[in-house]
Amino acid sequence: MASGLAVVGVRAGGVAELIVDGDTGVLVEPPGLALPRAVAELAAAPERCRALGAAARRTVEGRDWAVVFDALLEHYQELISAATRPAPQVVRLPAVTPAPRARRAAAFFDVDRTVVSGSCFLALARPAWRAGLISIRSLLRAGVHQAFFSALGARSDHRLGRSTRRAASLIAGMHVADVRRVGRRALASRVLPRVHPAARLAIDAHRRAGDLVFLVSAAPEELVGELATLLEVDGYAGTRAEAARGRYTGRLLRVCHGEGKVRAVEELARAHDVDLSCSTAYSDSSSDLGMLRLVGRAVCVNPDSRLRAEARRRCWEIRRFDLGGTATMSTPQQVAERLNAAFNDKDWPKLAGLMADDIECITFANAVLRGIDENRAYYATWWNAFPDCRVTAHSHHLDGETLIEEGTFTGTHRGVFRTPMGEIAPTGRRVQAEYINVITVERGRVARQRLILDRLDLLDQLGMVPSLIAS
Known part of the structure; x- marks a missing residue:
């Protein structure tokens, strides 16, 4: 238009606002053959082209930078003049109801072999034996269970629920305060040093992104809660043992494993208004497939063989955490x-x-x-x-x-x-x-x-x- 040429445009957006059809150019309806036909018609009518081009040139002359600057300067002068006038009377408007708050995303971390290298329960068993809370036989059973689980991974997951209940029977009759005290010591001396540096980095990345962070584990709730406090995350869920009069009864109120872990994640999401479709879950075990399917982004950390196969089939992210601090990110x-x-x-x-x-x-x-x-x-x-x-x-x-x-x-x-x-x-x-x-x-x-x-x-x-x- 500034070159004095006839213009053919589509009747959409700013083009339709700038061109006056038949006066400063030609507008056509999208899509189809209207555009090339209009061009062909103008090419066959040179006099009309010159008239449209001249009108287009006159239109854009009013949009020259000098003209725009003068108009802007005049507008600023009006604003300055208005600022020196007496303040208008304040009119109180009714309160406006705020828009609904957007739901948040969250990251759910399994603990054993994901955030921590090894087992939280085994970390508790040894200090408990030293404190005289369990026998050497119980300690050996705990060690055998951990070795079996570490060696077989997903193939032993069906035993985990039974093993968790057996672990609950080990603390039957113990004072809750004694177990918590031993648990805090175990975390400081045996668990925290085995937190994967890459897991800390992942937690920090979610915090910076504004996500909530939760620990969700089959480990005892007392241990998971203490670890959640030390890692400064927003919440946790673990296996809950029944207590009466300050002592454990040996019964479990909740097993945070398999479907139990899925329910725990759903409860945390409801309580904190979390959108699971925009959230992330981290785990090493195929026993957590339910949790991983629940969220929009699944991250498989040091996965067992079954989870690795499922991750490849579903194109889930696979990472490797180790105590050396490396995390193998997806290429x-x-x-x-x-x-x-x-x-x-x-x-x-x-x-x-x-x-x-x-x-x-x-x-x-x-x-x-x-x-x-x-x-x-x-x-x-x-x-x-x-x-x-x-x-x-x-x-x-x-x-x-x-x-x-x-x-x-x-x-x-x-x-x-x-x-x-x-x-x-x-x-x-x-x-x-x-x-x-x-x-x-x-x-x-x-x-x-x-x-x-x-x-x-x-x-x-x-x-x-x-x-x-x-x-």
């Missing part, structure tokens, strides 16, 4: 593979779990999406328009934490396809388009993403672009 390629699997499964919770909370994504149409919610709406657009859509990666190129993936998008157009130029009704056509996906991974999640695809080719396959336009 950018592994994150990309899980993204593709979640996209193909139309699994939004899993997809959201792979994204940073402040993710920034630049789409095929160069729109910038910020945050989880904007990305959710964008993915829904593609899933609704192409219900059977899939992406298949062909190659990956890595540059530090940034991965460039080349692949193919396929799908059948069976739903309304919403584009920046308007809605495209279902055509039933099968499409195939090459794409490039550039992702930057930070702390195992996608922080930035850039999607590149030949949109003209895609629209052509949908029949929206004519194969030949007469000049």
Whole structure:
């Protein structure tokens, strides 16, 4: 317009506000053949082109920086003048009801072999024997149980509930105060030194992100509670033993294992208004599959064989924590593979779990999406328009934490396809388009993403672009 040329635009957004149809340019309805037809008509009418171009030039002259600056200066002068006038009378408005508070995300950590190397119960058993609370025979039984569980992992999980009840019988008749005292000493001398540094880093990362953090373990509630205090987390759940008149009875009120752990997580979520679909769970054992399926993001730490197989099948994140302080994070390629699997499964919770909370994504149409919610709406657009859509990666190129993936998008157009130029009704056509996906991974999640695809080719396959336009 500033060059004095005739302009053809789509009746959408700011273009429709700037162009007066038939006066300063031509507006057409999206999508379809209206745009190329309007261009062809103007090309055949040079006099009309010159008239529209001259009118367009006059329109934008009023938007020159000098004109805009003068108007802005005048506005500031009005504001300064208004500031020197007497203050207006204050009118008290009725109180406005605040908007509902958004539900929070949380991180749920299993304890034994996830946060801590080894068993909390065994850490309690030895000091309890030294304090004369249990016999050497009971201590040996506890050691055998721990060795068996460590060696067999998931294959011994069915024994854990029975072993937990047997452990409760060991403390029958003991004073609650004595067990708590021994437990505090055991934590300080035997448990805290065996907390994985990588687990501390993960807890700190969730705190910085504003997430609540909970410990959930089959270990005695007294031990889990003390550890939760020392690690400064927001809450905990553990196996609860019955006590009467200050002594343990040997009965259990709650076993925080398997389905019991699932119920404990659900109770914590309700009590703290937590959105589980946006939350994370960490565990090493297949006995916690119920808890891991409950949340949007599952992280398998030092997983047993069964959990490792399930994690690979579900594209869950796998990490290795050790006392040397290392945590083997997922590589950018592994994150990309899980993204593709979640996209193909139309699994939004899993997809959201792979994204940073402040993710920034630049789409095929160069729109910038910020945050989880904007990305959710964008993915829904593609899933609704192409219900059977899939992406298949062909190659990956890595540059530090940034991965460039080349692949193919396929799908059948069976739903309304919403584009920046308007809605495209279902055509039933099968499409195939090459794409490039550039992702930057930070702390195992996608922080930035850039999607590149030949949109003209895609629209052509949908029949929206004519194969030949007469000049």
